[in-house]
Amino acid sequence: MHKRVLFRARWLPYVLVAPQIVITLLFFIWPAIRAVEQSFLRQDPFGLRTSFVWLENYARLFADAAYYHSLGVTAVFSLSVTLLSMALALLFAVMADRAVRGATIYRTLYVAPYAIAPIVAGVLWLFLFQPTVGILAYALNQSGIAWNFRLDGGQAMLLVVIAAAWKQIAYNFLFFLAGLQAIPKSLIEAAAIDGAGPARRFWTIIFPLLTPTTFFLMVVNIVYAFFDTFAVIDAVTSGGPGAPGATNILVYKVYNDGFVGLDLGGSSAQSVVLMVIVIALTVVQFRYIEKKVHY
Amino acid sequence: MATVDIRAVRKTYPGLPFEVIKGIDCAIADGELLVMLGPSGCGKSTLLRMVAGLERISQGEIAIAGRVVNDLEPKDRNIAMVFQNYALYPHMSVYANMSYGLRIQRLPKAEIDRRVRDAAAILELEPFLQRKPRALSGGQRQRVAMGRAIVREPDVFLFDEPLSNLDAKLRTQMRVEIKRLQQRLATTSLYVTHDQVEAMTLADRLMVMRDGVAEQIGTPMEVYTHPATVFVGGFIGAPAMNFLQGEVAEGGAVRLPGGVALPAGTAAPGQAGRPVTVGIRPEHLAPAGEGVPGLPVTLTVDLAEALGADTLVHGRLAGTDTSLIARLAGHVQARSGEAMALTVTDGAWHLFDVESGRRLADTVGRLAKPAA
Structure with a gap:
């Protein structure tokens, strides 16, 4: 039965949802519209003259090798962050689910990083791996690895992936743990009686039953890697090192070109393309993958 | 194997x-x-x-x-x-x-x-x-x-x-x-x-x-x-077995509340004065006066439930507070407060120790033992 709430005054429900609608319009819809509008314009650095240039910003974008480079960087970065954070979160969730003693402590500790602001997480990892003062960087250099993510693009990518994934593990962990606890214990027992060892039970029973959770987390993690990792990149590498930027993901490039390079039109065009990519990814995920994850 | x-x-x-x-x-x-x-x-x-x-x-x-x-x-x-x-x-x-x-x-x-x-x-x-x-x-x-x-x-x-x-x-x-x-x-x-x-x-x-x-x-x-214990007697069978507090008298008879007594030889001799729990199943109570051999008892009716094939009569042993349920065949009319004469099937009683609840080994079980 669908439960309906009845309000005495007709206007009351509208007033109650109004704040949410105002916030959405003001901070999401309006900027998105302004970005689309801006992407057709070109402005001089002082904002004195603005001219309408049709699709010129887009044309320049798609002719720019640096933009394709950034697309590639984003793909590598998002996939790595998503895979790493989900794989580790699943591993930790399985272990925490088995823990008999101190399960609450494990859970609390695992969830803690989620409460840390992205910029703080970035700075934390920066301190650890800073080539001149970082304690882990020192250890790496001592053991014969020439660690300097300020120079080595691969190392820079590795570091931002780890930092971004580390923060997201907490979130994924919570959902995986809840998913694991929703699996009836008798299913695992039935599989044990059927002769399946722990590894086999995991891959043939537990993992397939977690697919709805996994799918949901995949969508959330990709969106996270595309957008919410801005602060981590900004704090750790600022998109560098190198000229096209070894860690210059799309969202960072939007910021860098728009607010540092002051190319507002080109930056807006990039953000519109980014928006379209994420919308397309989400639609594809829900239309084609979700159908296969229900049992 | x-x-x-x-x-x-x-x-x-x-x-x-x-x-x-x-x-x-x-x-x-x-x-x-x-x-x-x-x-x-x-x-x-x-x-x-x-x-x-x-x-x-x-x-x-x-x-x-x-x-x-x-x-x-x-x-x-x-x-x-x-x-x-x-x-x-x-x-x-x-x-x-x-x-x-x-x-x-x-x-x-x-x-x-x-x-x-x-x-x-x-x-x-x-x-x-x-x-x-x-x-x-x-x-x-x-x-x-x-x-x-x-x-x-x-x-x-x-x-x-x-x-x-x-x-x-x-x-x-x-x-x-x-x-x-x-x-x-x-x-x-x-x-x-x-x-x-x-x-x-x-x-x-x-x-x-x-x-x-x-x-x-x-x-x-x-x-x-x-049933080996009071618990088993009460758990198996629906409605549950009736339990009455009795006392062994001379000659192995067992005195029940309301002046009723199980015949001599029910309990082992030489135990006079020992308190016992007596179990009687509701289905082992039948209307008196149909030539059924057994122990006559009188029930003060509280309530009768017709189940169709049987009637459950809830009541108390006349003159006592001991409640008793009888399962009688067919449809039996019974009014609240009415006194109903019943017969307990001969030998269909179970004696248990009051302390341990265990069946008394010396009970004379006169119900046919199943061929095991």
Whole structure:
């Protein structure tokens, strides 16, 4: 039965949802519209003259090798962050689910990083791996690895992936743990009686039953890697090192070109393309993958 | 040949101050169906799970087919279990559910197919082999769970309240099917239930449990006609056995409240003055004056419930506060406050020790002993 709430005054429900609608319009819809509008314009650095240039910003974008480079960087970065954070979160969730003693402590500790602001997480990892003062960087250099993510693009990518994934593990962990606890214990027992060892039970029973959770987390993690990792990149590498930027993901490039390079039109065009990519990814995920994850 | 031997088995959980299973001994013969019956929390499921290997055995040992299995994993015990919630793998088809264990054993494909199709034929599941569990009714799911157990051709079947999620009608039907199947396959089975009708009808032998103790182990009719304790007497049979407080008099007669007395020789001689609990089943009370030999009693009627075939008359033994229920055949008119003359079937009484609740060994059981 669908439960309906009845309000005495007709206007009351509208007033109650109004704040949410105002916030959405003001901070999401309006900027998105302004970005689309801006992407057709070109402005001089002082904002004195603005001219309408049709699709010129887009044309320049798609002719720019640096933009394709950034697309590639984003793909590598998002996939790595998503895979790493989900794989580790699943591993930790399985272990925490088995823990008999101190399960609450494990859970609390695992969830803690989620409460840390992205910029703080970035700075934390920066301190650890800073080539001149970082304690882990020192250890790496001592053991014969020439660690300097300020120079080595691969190392820079590795570091931002780890930092971004580390923060997201907490979130994924919570959902995986809840998913694991929703699996009836008798299913695992039935599989044990059927002769399946722990590894086999995991891959043939537990993992397939977690697919709805996994799918949901995949969508959330990709969106996270595309957008919410801005602060981590900004704090750790600022998109560098190198000229096209070894860690210059799309969202960072939007910021860098728009607010540092002051190319507002080109930056807006990039953000519109980014928006379209994420919308397309989400639609594809829900239309084609979700159908296969229900049992 | 697969026997199950439970020897002095005990179970404690860390942090729990008492034992959950307090030393149970039972030898189950090859092909026998033993039903473990008791109220919830009596330890019956725990005992079954110990046989399955899902719970550790704290003390004592369990042997399957003569081999002690205390330290064996469930998969090495060659058992199959049917769970209360069926525990079907929701993401697999019926066929995949039933063949899961066989595929793990790496049996040849043809052999797996033969066994699954044989079981599906027995259980009438053939049209559903490609369906997922969520597309099946409760009864069909139950049958798939049974099928998954059958295909493994195990030494022992373990049933953990397999029918309690079904509605009453389906439960009766599945009960008959389980009985038929078990007789056909002649596989040793342990069956846990809290439903006494299920227990009475299915069991070759019955283990009545309370608080981790096996109060009585015997055939259903033995348990019914010679309950070993007050608890067993009260638990088996519906409505429950009437209990009266009595006292042994000279010559082994037993005085009951309201001036009624069981005849001399009922209790062992030389125990005059000993208090006893006397149990009388409601169905062993009949209207007086029909030439039935027995002990006359008078009932002050409180209320009569017509069940159709029988009438339950609730009342008190005349002149006392001892309440009594009589199950009388047919439709009997009875008004509140009315005095009703009844007869207790000769010898159909049970004497128990007041302290321990145990049946008094010297009771003269005049009800026919079942041919065991």
